[in-house]
Amino acid sequence: MTDINLWDRKSWDAVRRAKGVTYSEISEATGITYKAVTKWFYGERVPSLRNQILMAQCLGIPLTQALKNISDPDIRSAIRSVIL
Known part of the structure; x- marks a missing residue:
């Protein structure tokens, strides 16, 4: 799998399209409205870290792949607190 940038909506959309996942399925998986x-995908809003993690799970992206380029220790700590 190529690099997935957790903060880039184009990365999310490319994976979503390739896997055939609909906005409705992401809405259902995250508990957020359609x-x-x-x-999120049109760039009008940015999903919370929690919802980005839920999207990664919905899209079948291993979290280690999605998070590998994040080096800020505070952000990594926040991520660990969300996924543990």
């Missing part, structure tokens, strides 16, 4: 999910 409208909010579409705003």
Whole structure:
């Protein structure tokens, strides 16, 4: 799998399209409204870290792959607290 940038909506959309996952499926997996999910993908809003992690799981992206380029210790700590 190529690098997935956790903060780049284009990366998320490329994976979503390749796997045939709909906005509705992401909405269901994250518990967020369909409208909010579409705003994430159109760049009108940024999903919370928690919702980005849920999206990674929904899209079948290993979290280690999605998070490997994050070096900031505070962000890594926050991520660990969300996924543990």
